[in-house]
Structure formats: C-alpha cells, structure tokens
Amino acid sequence: MCPEHASAHWVLACRLEDLPPGGRILVTIDTTEVALFNLNGVVYAINNRCPHRGGPLIRGFLDAAGGIKCPLHGWRFDLRDGSSQRPARATTYPVKIQGEYLYVLLTTPALACRRE
Amino acid sequence: MHQEQITQLIKEEYAFFLQQRSGWSLTAGPQDLELVAHALRVLLHARTTPDFLADYLALVDCQHADGGWSPFSADHESTVWVSAFCGLMLIRGNRLLGHERLARAVHRAIDYFLATQRPDGRWVDPRWADLDTTSHPVSFFNVVIALGESYRRSDVQRAWEQGVRFILDHQSPDGGWYDNDFHPSGVEITAHLIQDALIADLVMENRVRGVREACAKGAAKLYALQAADGSWDGENVDHTMDCTRSLMIVTRVLGDEHGREVITRGLQWLIDVKNPHGWGDFPGMETNLERTCDGLDTLLKYQAYCSADPLAVVRLWGYVP
Numbered sequence: 001m002c003p004e005h006a007s008a009h010w011v012l013a014c015r016l017e018d019l020p021p022g023g024r025i026l027v028t029i030d031t032t033e034v035a036l037f038n039l040n041g042v043v044y045a046i047n048n049r050c051p052h053r054g055g056p057l058i059r060g061f062l063d064a065a066g067g068i069k070c071p072l073h074g075w076r077f078d079l080r081d082g083s084s085q086r087p088a089r090a091t092t093y094p095v096k097i098q099g100e101y102l103y104v105l106l107t108t109p110a111l112a113c114r115r116e
Numbered sequence: 117m118h119q120e121q122i123t124q125l126i127k128e129e130y131a132f133f134l135q136q137r138s139g140w141s142l143t144a145g146p147q148d149l150e151l152v153a154h155a156l157r158v159l160l161h162a163r164t165t166p167d168f169l170a171d172y173l174a175l176v177d178c179q180h181a182d183g184g185w186s187p188f189s190a191d192h193e194s195t196v197w198v199s200a201f202c203g204l205m206l207i208r209g210n211r212l213l214g215h216e217r218l219a220r221a222v223h224r225a226i227d228y229f230l231a232t233q234r235p236d237g238r239w240v241d242p243r244w245a246d247l248d249t250t251s252h253p254v255s256f257f258n259v260v261i262a263l264g265e266s267y268r269r270s271d272v273q274r275a276w277e278q279g280v281r282f283i284l285d286h287q288s289p290d291g292g293w294y295d296n297d298f299h300p301s302g303v304e305i306t307a308h309l310i311q312d313a314l315i316a317d318l319v320m321e322n323r324v325r326g327v328r329e330a331c332a333k334g335a336a337k338l339y340a341l342q343a344a345d346g347s348w349d350g351e352n353v354d355h356t357m358d359c360t361r362s363l364m365i366v367t368r369v370l371g372d373e374h375g376r377e378v379i380t381r382g383l384q385w386l387i388d389v390k391n392p393h394g395w396g397d398f399p400g401m402e403t404n405l406e407r408t409c410d411g412l413d414t415l416l417k418y419q420a421y422c423s424a425d426p427l428a429v430v431r432l433w434g435y436v437p
C-alpha cells in the first residue's frame with residue numbers, strides 16, 4: 001500500500017461492556033483480525049497475527065509493563081506501539097470510546113491505490 | 117488408535133502436502149526457508165527424498181558464502197536457527213542422494229557453526245531463545261557425528277560438547293528449561309532440548325555425564341504439564357506436536373514405557389483438532405503449511421515409534437545409521 005493513498009477510518013469494534021478490565025476480545029473487521037485488550041481500564045488494539053509467523057496474539061501472555069508475548073515462540077510486543085526487541089514490529093491501532101462503543105482506527109488503501 | 121487410521125491419514129495429508137508444492141518448494145521461487153526445511157523433513161520421513169533432488173540443489177543455491185542461510189531464501193544475512201535446520205536436512209538428505217554439491221554444502225555449514233559458536237558454548241539468534249537456538253546446531257552436529265562425517269572432526273566434537281554442556285548447565289531443578297525473554301512456559305524449549313541432548317549422549321556414548329538423568333527429568337516435566345485433553349501449552353498445536361514427537365524418541369532411548377500413554381493422548385488430540393486438510397496453530401484456526409508439515413511428521417514418526425524395532429524411530433530421525 002502506498003501511504004499517500006491510504007485513508008484511515010474509525011471502525012466500530014465492539015461494545016464497551018464486551019471488554020471489561022482484564023478482558024480480551026478478537027474482532028474481525030473486513031479481513032483484518034484485531035485483538036483488543038483492556039489493561040486496567042486502558043484499551044489496546046493490535047493486529048492479531050504476529051509478524052513473525054502469524055501466531056494469534058489474542059492467545060498471548062500479557063505482562064505488567066504493557067507487553068504481550070506471542071503464544072507460538074514468545075516474541076514480545078509493546079501494545080502501545082507494536083515495538084519489539086525481535087526483528088519485527090506488530091501493527092497497533094488507535095482506539096476511541098464513544099458512548100457505549102469502542103472504535104479502532106484502521107488504515108485502508110484508497111480505491112485509487114487498490115486499482116493499481 | 118489404529119495403525120490403519122494413521123496410515124490413511126498419512127496418505128491423505130501427504131497428498132495435500134504435494135498439492136501445495138508451489139507454497140514450499142524452492143523450485144517454484146523464493147521461499148521461507150523454515151517452511152522449506154519443514155517440507156524437506158516430511159520428504160525424508162516419507163522416504164521420498166530421492167524424487168526431490170532439485171529441491172535440495174535449490175537449497176544449496178541459496179546458501180551464503182559463510183555457510184549459513186537466512187530465514188527467507190532471497191535475503192542475505194545468515195542466522196543460526198534456520199541454518200541448522202537447513203544443514204540438518206542437507207546432511208540427512210545426502211545420505212540418500214549422495215551428491216557432491218550437497219556434501220560440499222554440508223562442509224560449509226559445519227564451518228558456519230564452528231565460526232558462530234560463542235565462548236560459553238551457546239549459539240545466538242535474535243529470533244529464538246539462546247537455549248533453543250543452541251539445541252539446533254547441537255542436533256546438526258549429532259547427525260554429523262552419527263553419520264561419521266570426518267570434516268573438521270575434532271573441532272566438531274569440541275563444539276558439540278560445549279553446546280551440550282551449555283544446555284545441561286541451564287536446566288532448572290524441576291527438570292524444565294526456560295527463557296524468560298521468550299515463551300514463559302518452557303514447554304517448547306524443554307521438548308527440543310531433551311531430545312537433542314539425549315541423542316547427543318547416544319551418539320557420543322555417554323561422554324557427558326548426567327544427560328540421561330537430566331532428560332528423564334525433563335520428560336517427567338512434560339508429562340506433568342500435559343493437559344487432561346492431551347494438549348500442551350493451552351491447546352498449542354505446534355507445542356503439542358513438539359512434545360509428542362520428542363517424547364517418542366526420548367522414551368524409546370530411555371526405555372520408558374510410561375510415555376506411551378502420554379504420547380497416544382497427545383497424538384489423539386492432534387488428530388481430533390486437525391482441519392479437513394492440514395493443521396492450524398490452534399484448534400479452529402486456518403491450515404498453514406508449516407504446521408501441516410509438523411503434523412505429517414508427527415504421524416510418520418508415530419508409525420516408526422509403533423514399530424517392533426525399538427530403535428526404528430531413532431533411526432528415522434537420522435541419528436543411528
């Protein structure tokens with residue numbers, strides 16, 4: 001995808017009550033799997049597929065410092081920005097709460113870009 | 117579990133694996149080399165390697181000048197874990213293929229592992245825990261030694277022994293191996309290490325003291341961690357395959373019949389959660405080729421494990437000529 005043709009949209013992910021503190025939920029938006037975690041009232045969204053070999057981060061292990069370890073080979077990613085000490089970065093998404101609903105900001109290729 | 121059921125499953129899954137050839141064969145273009153190595157292992161254990169010489173030669177073509185390979189065939193930086201897996205497939209494949217280019221590639225791989233070992237005996241790869249990484253060149257050297265490869269023999273023996281010592285020195289008192297920077301449970305690392313250390317001991321005829329005891333303890337740790345449904349690590353298909361396969365070889369070498377029930381439960385769970393074709397990483401997930409290769413490999417090893425010859429599974433692994 002070329003960044004100048006990308007566009008970002010807030011997309012409804014789930015109801016807030018579906019993700020209480022300590023909870024996690026997997027939502028599929030279009031074809032993108034987004035894993036959502038509520039850590040002490042702060043919600044994080046990360047692409048469910050580990051950038052190493054596609055392990056499902058929704059089944060990962062959370063730590064107190066806001067990291068998640070992939071259940072397959074244990075690579076750790078920071079839920080805030082996807083950074084890692086391993087040679088890969090996970091994709092994270094901004095989250096907003098509006099009323100009873102939770103939205104994630106997904107970047108999708110613009111139509112013109114998709115046609116290329 | 118009936119042998120006919122296992123045989124039929126192998127037949128079906130192998131046919132599916134061949135259908136997917138463009139997804140794993142280097143003859144179709146650049147590939148993920150971890151997947152390629154998984155696929156070559158299936159060919160070895162299905163005893164069809166002689167039909168795939170072109171795949172082996174293509175693997176030699178993407179070996180780097182330093183003797184290693186990179187995780188993706190078109191990349192240029194060698195890393196240890198995948199290099200060990202590729203080297204192992206080459207040396208084992210060449211027993212059947214007997215090709216001069218493969219033999220030279222094995223020598224270059226030996227050079228690579230001798231050059232990259234750290235002074236304390238470990239090998240390092242940022243993608244994997246040091247213990248897991250170290251177990252792979254040790255496993256490669258196990259086969260190098262078992263097959264009587266004479267190239268740089270004394271260097272290989274020294275490096276091998278240091279690698280085994282590094283592994284043994286890092287076992288926890290409870291029998292498991294852990295690395296807090298990676299997977300917290302230690303299941304996958306323990307499964308890899310007990311098999312590689314025990315085979316090292318078998319190949320080198322007990323030169324490193326305490327290996328059998330350490331591995332028996334590690335196996336007991338895996339028994340204890342198996343869930344009631346037969347899986348390991350929270351229904352992790354990959355880790356359940358690792359544990360099931362590792363215990364087949366470890367319990368055979370140790371003569372531990374208690375493992376049979378554990379192995380059968382693990383295998384039954386794997387069969388129960390498989391997709392119509394292949395396996396995913398967790399129950400309900402879509403099939404991926406790497407896990408499918410592991411699944412097929414597990415079935416093939418189980419067949420050997422059930423053989424009347426107690427060393428058949430060890431031999432299948434390439435350790436006993």
Ligand code: FES
Binds near residue numbers: 075
């Ligand atoms: S797939 Fe996530 S660490 Fe390997």
